[in-house]
Amino acid sequence: MKHPSRRKFIGFGIAATTACSARVKSQSPNQKLNIAIIGAGGRGGANTNGVKSETIYALCDTNPGALSSAKGRYPGAKTTSDWREVVNDPAIDAVVISTADHHHAPASIAAMRNGKHVYSEKPLAHTVQEARWMQEEYLKRKDKIATQMGTQIHATDNYRRAVELVQAGAAGKIKEAHVWCGRSIRPVGEEVLPEQPVPDGFNWETWLGPAQNRAYNQGYWKGGNLNWNRRWDFGNGVLGDMGSHLIDLPYWALELSRPSKVKSEGPAADKVAAPPSQIATWHHPEASIGAGKKGKVDLIWYHGPEGMKTMAERLQPKLGKDTNISKWHIGVAFVGDEGVIVSDYGKIVLSPGSKYKDYKRPAQSIQKSAGHYKEWLNACKGEGKSLCNFDYSGALIEHNLLGNLAHRAEVGKEFEWDAEKFKITNHEKANDLLSKEYRKGWEVS
Template sequence: MPRPLSRRKFLAASAAVTGAATLGFPNILRGQNLNSKMNIAVIACGGRGRASLDGVKGENVVALCDVNDRAVDAAKKEFPEAKTFKDFRKLYDTLKDSEFDAVTVATPEHTHAFATMPALKRKKHVYCEKPLTRDVHEARLITLAAKEAGVTTQMGTQIHAGTNYRRVVELIQAGAIGPVTEAHVWVSRAWGWQSEEDAKTNKDIVWTIDRPKGESPVPPYLDWDLWVGPAPMRPYHDVYFPGPKWYRWWDFGNGTMSDLGSHWNDLPWWALKLDAPTAIEAGGPPPHPEIAPASMYATYEYGQRGDMPPVKLTWYQGAMKPKIWTDGGIPQWANGVLFVGSEGRMLLSDYGKHVLLPEAKFTDFKRPAKTIPDSIGHHAEWIKACKNGKKSTCDFSYSGPLTEANHLGNVAYRAGRRLEWDTKNMKFTNAPEAERFLRREYRKGWEL
């Protein structure tokens, strides 16, 4: 069984972080002219990696890395001077500190921590796509390492830069609907496994395959061994590659929760100033040993935060929806976030719209003054923060705990019971047997 992070090791790491908190930013960028360009190494160049590359192409792209030769070759045409690599471990072994200032990471999530940690140890700025890590243990390690490094970090939660999110956060924090004690988040996407019974009533959720028997030929442009990385080796098959097929498999991802949870749970996290949950309970079809569920729910309990009261946040995916939605008590938008306050409700959907309910009550409502500036762009915020020595909007001190919470929802689902969480010691006080889902063993040759 995977071993949980021991209390001794965690406290030692925390002490190291506390001692390092006064460290300044790396000399290479401290006081840098904001008009000068950073040297950036790009790890993963296709898919979301291409989006990261586009986000930083105004800087100096000095290195390109991908296990897919096609992705590297395409990027190389645009950045002919950049060094190229298949294995990001060799990238770190080869590049001197003077050759790069920052790294972007957009590999599949099961290698995020492995591509990010070496940069943090070398005090390089990091932009990493969501989810930050594959599991709770890795999220905690990366959060601590980022704090110790004292660099600028950003998780790729692009909607955090959206104007609509920022206006909703202002409304909630200004008390537009009174103190919030309940929040609900639902998404219609259903990537994963469902039971035969669910399949009868939810015909739009059809992906029910187990691990395939046999294998497909490995594409000549793909290094399959490097793609699998720290996960247990298995034969290549096109049910895993190209992405986002791999999201469904526990060895490589965590299904809809870790993917869309990074975006949709971000809003209540931000607006309600959430921290570590005290308890988590989840449900859905019986857990599959290899594949994340298509439909599930997870309820998180959070304690008092300053003057904000305790709150319950419930996540729903696939066929599951809040009762108020199924009863027709709110507009039945396919995806949404609902805040329930003492003076009303706030409903957001499709990233781009929100409404105060009941609408008649808020007809003459005067919005609070804008306190959160509109974004210059998610990557642009990170680049600017790197150059002026400040935190970005989704730095790892924020996105690390958010990632932990999302993963804890899946842990509770897989454990099949309510879990009471001691975040300081990373223990379930009522169910130590569930701690096996907090981390994994790594394939030989891979270490964090």
Template structure:
């Protein structure tokens, strides 16, 4: 989303920002878990929700759960979050999510997290350890270890979780599953996935100049667990995805959406290897373009699968079955079976068998999968029902999915094929990968 424009009438002053809690202290909505007891249905029909990172995408996520009580909001940039702050004037405002969670622990049922990737795990794990349900934007985690740990804590605490892969609730994903399991294109052994990302700079070095930190931004809190560095507009508020310390690159941004049909429909688990072809790689930013190949073993009588990811302007060759007058869209996935091909749009879009003559002749199978009530709605309902399985992009699914995708980033950063042992969480041929599988955290931000 575009950065909120500065407006004197809507801008929250620093005094108002830091003291809003006192101004609304007299108005408190009792959370469901207090009214109904732990893990029991409460008389109240609404959840009490807090938001962490509520400018940009986070503001949209809060809007999608605004049927509930929005009781607390946290953002390190009061200008960028100003629109969301103004839409929920009764919500108590914070800058530091650690302070918010500590102070609001007894007042909230669930937390929505939409910070940059490097802050996901510290915020999410802290909330889950308090017994709070969590929605977190994609990618779920910054490292493989974080994804594994977030899944473990969610399971241990029996909370409802959801990663922001909106297409997982869509009709396109279900139709693709039903087509493939109907044998529409035979046995699938290969899938090609691509995106028009990055739409931010990559393949660049660290800025040499130091810029003044905007008055409305707390730069130290924005950095959170990441190593300290001087502020520069090259990082925030938008371009952070391209930096190793903060984001997961184009693949982390869009494979969560566009590769979801492959993982879901082909029942993929962990890859056994990954390799990458890229433009030059440095220790600051992701490369300008990359092609990552993942290798998945045979499982439960199903064939092994090779999955190829493309970004930075790279795409697979246009399949001849498309016809000369058609081109591949900017985002999508192509399933290659031994009896045909299926082409889907980005964000788990609707499937089409190609060529179009086969699609027209195809007798569609029955709808065997349950349809979703909506990505955010199913999370809200699951929270109210205390049913972790009710949120279909919960960490039991999205955790292993995220881990698998991030194995590709190991191959990119090391510049070599990675042989992966998911059980041990090790690149067995590359011990130097350990420092990227897990990472160190600044004091006060540990998991």
């Protein structure tokens, strides 16, 4: 499948040093990979633990405290505060990227171009354009490198059983998929924080990376994802973050591709911060709606207090007393013409309960995962395929970030999306939000 971009991907101002020959080393299943960890604190610690069966060859973090802590666990690893050194190191086979969102695509693309396997935290990209580029860069090299996005739940048994139920037609033909998360966004406050002294050893220049220049203040980064993810300059809010996990389920089960329309409802757009509540709707003209049938599907996302209130008002009447949907902090509901399938990470409810009392669930057809990290490591060594590779996950994130674009461009307006031309056709100005301006020296163009 081709994934045309609106503009040609030319290259990095940042990777011009050795954007050299792509290096791919054949790997035997028993040979350990040399892995570099880009972003060693926070999620980076958990991701490092997931790949510790290999050689942790290098550690990279802009925060000297996080770097020192990781070095204590892996004393033999090289250390640096700049990921550009990592992606150009010919001794490194694979990278694990656990930075703020605005570094995911630049670091991943630079690594792929240097022939390295890549694992990146979600969301895979910071803009719709970056998500498309990630797909394209991976597809050029898909027979030589393995990639995986950090959607760990994709490897769990419960998601597999939910996919099988939907695809077997347990709820009949699916008309809508409702997806929600109770998380909200606390107010950002000041757009520009007052300057503070840069702590000794903290690489603020690299932490900012592609983002526009500003003086250091720990308020931009301290506290991790739940802090920096609130700001459009560094993150993508609740939809960009948790949507990666939760929209993954209907995207997989309904075999979704490119939406044709998208709309976002909620509070007025803020030029600095992601919305505390949001309802986003994507229209898919062709989806696998169950039992081998094709049809139209609307996918609706809800988060925050107002989003959760609307979700419950819409879904509870369809579920009766089978479950109290307001008690589900996260979840996905597949609404079909014969019933409703509700799932989260660990349970599944079929409604109406009286109809499904004696229902025989379909035989398990989706193979048990070797494990989210193991699946990627095996693929790096030529064994099998990673299911959340950058073709699949790049398309998922492109889809999700269109919801954020709709909110930022005009709340309440339905945008028409021509995926083939990579263009919003009914609002020219909105196309400016497909990409962004990169700080000099960190350009992606």
